Amino acid sequence: MSTNDLTGSEIFVKSLIEENVEYIFGYPGGAVIGVYDAMHDMSHIRHILTRHEQGAVHAAEGYAKATGKVGVVLVTSGPGATNTVTGIADAYMDSVPLVVFTGQVATHLIGNDAFQEADIIGITRSITKHNFLVKDVKQLAWTIKAAFHIASTGRPGPVVVDMPKDVMASNAPFLYPKEVKLRGYHPFYFGHMGQINKAVEIINSSRKPVLYVGGGVVTSNASTELFNLAKKLNAPVAMTLMGLGAFPGNDDLSMGMLGMHGTWYSNVAVDQCDCLVAIGARFDDRVTGNPNMFSPNSKKVHIDIDPSAISKNVKVDVPIVGDVRHVLERLTPLVNALDTKEWLEQIAEWKTEHPLRYENGDEIRAQYVIEKINELTKGSAVVTADVGQNQMWTAQFYRFMNPRSNITSGGLGTMGFSFPAAIGAAFGVKDRPVFSVNGDGGIQMNIQEMATAAANKLPLKIVILNNGYLGMVRQWQDLFYKKRYSHVTLGNNPDFVKLAEAFGGVGFATDKTDEVVPILKEAMKIHDKPVVMDFHTIQEDNVYPMIPSGGTVAQILDYPKSVKELKMAKAHPETVK
Amino acid sequence: MKKHTISILVENKFGALNRIVGLFSARGYNIDSISVGTSEDDSVARVTIVSKGDDDVIEQIIKQLNKLIDVTKVVDLTYDSFVERELVLVKVAANRNSRPELMQISEIFRSKIIDISQRSITIEATGSEQKVDAMIKMLEPFGIKEIARTGRVALKREFEGEV
Structure with a gap:
């Protein structure tokens, strides 16, 4: 030695x-x-x-x-x-x-x-x-x-x-290598030009295109390139749960999220489009429902850096293996500005007929809380959502304006993710508020991290959408198991205000709609400790729209009391009885 | 469903085989046979896997294998011309009366008798899977005591004329 x-x-x-x-x-x-x-x-x-x-x-x-x-x-x-x-x-x-x-x-x-x-x-x-x-x-x-x-x-x-x-x-001895060579590992960044040209052909002949955008766009820092492509094509954008934030949520071309709890219009648009360009997305079952019936009328282009993601769930016409940003940089100059006027008008009409909606009242609706957070932060906060109803409502009602601000557990669906993830995000992002959205179930899975947040004086805004239930499981029991609510009641929740205080944070609680905004505003003034906001929402609310697991667009359950049958018949004449 | 012979080159180090086998079990792919040994390069092992599946499944298997960092090359030999061999040891019940016939069978299959006792003989045979299967079938009536098969090993054929 x-x-x-x-x-x-x-x-x-x-x-x-x-x-x-x-x-x-x-x-x-x-x-x-x-x-x-x-x-x-x-x-x-x-x-x-x-x-x-x-x-x-x-x-x-x-x-x-x-x-x-x-x-x-x-x-x-x-x-x-x-x-x-x-x-x-x-x-x-x-x-x-x-x-x-x-x-x-x-x-x-x-x-x-x-x-x-x-x-x-x-x-x-x-x-x-x-x-x-x-x-x-x-x-x-x-x-x-x-x-x-x-x-x-x-x-x-x-x-x-x-x-x-x-x-x-x-x-x-300490010698840090400048680079490592691994003979079995060569990620492929540059899409094959021949494939890109084939994709251009399909895209250029389209009149009803949809860009189906996943987390890969965020990962490869390709939001600008995506924006340029969408604007050049005049193509509407449907985002997966992980893709939210890749494209500005308030843009006219945004159709929000697609899939099981996606917007009515994004799912119908994907169903009826003639060209689907999947960008950094993997045709997950929560997006496709029944993969054999997914977007049946479209030619499909799939851009992904992982060759094993290609044709795993849905066969595509033109796969392009490569980094999304590199591929879009080469693809966008080659495509034409498309005449999608009619298509966009159709989608605008659907948006008016089938918006995301809920009925507000004295009792708090979770959707309202998220909507107000969105308004107060102008869609630019970092929001970590947990898993379940709170996650879907966040995805629907928070209009993410920037990439890397939507942080949630998409693939694994890990309850207890939101709060510790917000702690990590708060260390990385200092210039924007960090909100952690939770249900009353998930927050209790990693509640011990209140000590970490308080010890580091992190000004986290911890929102609990407290409905006294494991809400998403309850929703499924409601819809598919004859309302037999089996072990989904959280009957003995702690006093979250006291709990926040015990850890050295601040706590607010309310069950009145008109107190939501004042509490949010108050919380946003606190900059040196975590704030818990315990919103007691109405207990039995369901997330809509919903395409039942493995289902198709024809089975969309829209928000109840709508005139959905009528509209459905218009959107999908052959499948509505 | 077609049988595929997949030849894999993998870093010859701790746990590498485990990654391959683990991938098959984690993703629900089946393995008909697997054989492992060093290749021409000491630092690389060659794994030959025979697997059944429709084309989509086999395509996924190959893509997933390629994703393993330790795997340096994956070739599905099925669509190429390739040579394949399997080695088998068969211990068959034998006595004074049956021994000559067993030796004849062994000879027909161009195999070797590598152990002999009062009550049994052990035959070593190499060949294609079909040949090995055929020999085992011929030996069955005598009473097979034990069988050890290596599974298929294979290499791409270089000779391009008629064989």
Whole structure:
């Protein structure tokens, strides 16, 4: 050992500095105590101590989604590592760049059922883009470089680096590689020009185009390119849950979200269009319903960086494998301005006939709360939604104006995601308010992170749409299980105001519609601590429109009491009896 | 559903095979046979998988395999001309009366007898799956005690004329 050698723990810290890491979200423990020792005096990187490892991963996801940078997590072995599993799976489904460092027992103990041992490499194999067990300290710097490279390039995703305690205590010279070469990993960024030309042909002959936009547009920072394409084509834009924010929500060409709880008009437009351009979207079952009946009349173009996303669920006419931004840069100059006047008029008519709507009254409607947050923040806040009804209402009524401001768990649908994700987002975004929208169920899944938010004086606006139910499950039981409400009642909710105060935050609660805006305004004046707003909404409200799981456009349930049958007949003559 | 022979080159390191097998089980693809060994390059292992599925499924399998960071090359040999072999060891019940006939069968299949005792003989055979199947069928009436098969290994054929 030469005197210039560093310990694995020191190499770890220096490597993260080389990667320009700003924040580590973590939780110490026995197997990483040496690593934490090396971090004691570090000044370039801030460590954020969460109150649970799951919170750390979601916070890192929120940070990564809000900034586009790689989120970094550090936890100990065994339970520390297994507590990260849900967050890792979440990041995998939503293509979030994360590097999760897990401690591991010393190499000679691996496989011995040692204290706090878990085979986290085996456990996370199917939910990571890649994972590494570092067996030799000389490989550590290279592995960290490779982990960041893999996590952040191509279709991004989580990478786990498992670090045995003895490896981190041994010494090696520190040499951080400038780049790593992996012979089995070559993400393909530039779309094939022949395919792009074929797509141009289809698009140019279209009169009723729809751009079907997913999270890939946000990931590849292609919002401007998308905007240019949509404007040049005069083509309406339907966004997936993850795509919201990629295109300005208040633009005339925006049709909002499509899919199960998407707008009536976006789904009907997708059904009737003659050309569907899928951009960074993956034909998820929540979008397509029955994949065989999805957009049956259209020629389909699919742009995606992941070849395995192509023709996985729906066959397309022209696949283009490549980075969305690169492909759009080449595609847009080649397409013509289309004559879509009639098509856009038709869609405008649908928008008037079938708007997103609800009936306001004295009792609070969740939709109203979201609508008011949207008005007060002009669609420019960062909003993390949880999973369920609160998520769908946020997607419907918050008109996201910017990319990287809509942060939610789309693929995995992880309850308890919103609040810790908002914490991470708040570290990444300082110039805009961060709202965390929750149901009364999901907020209780990671409520311990109130301590993290308060300790870091984060001015989070935590909205609880409190209906005393696990609302989305209740909705399904209402619609499909004869109203047999089986174990969906949250009968013993805590006093969220007191709870906020106990953690060092501020709490408001109301069940009156006219108090919603004053509370929101009051909350937005607080800049040094988290604010919980507990809105007691009407209890049994359903999210509409709804296409039942596996269904088709013909089965859209629009908001009740509408004249939907009449309109449906007009939109879809052959399928309405 | 057609049987496909997929040849995979993968980094010859800890857990790499696991990633391939795990992918098949996680996504519900089936494996008829799998064989693994080092390739011409020590740092690379060649995995040969025989899998059944319709074209869409096989296409997904190949795409998903290509996504694995440790996988450096995936080739579906099915549409190429390729050579394939499987090795099998069969332990068959044998006595003084049946032994000559067993030796004849072994010879017909150009296989070898590699172990012999009072009550059994063990035959080693290589060939295509069909040949191995045919031999096993011929041996069945004598009473098969144990079988060990390697699964198919395959390489693309380079010779382009008539074989």
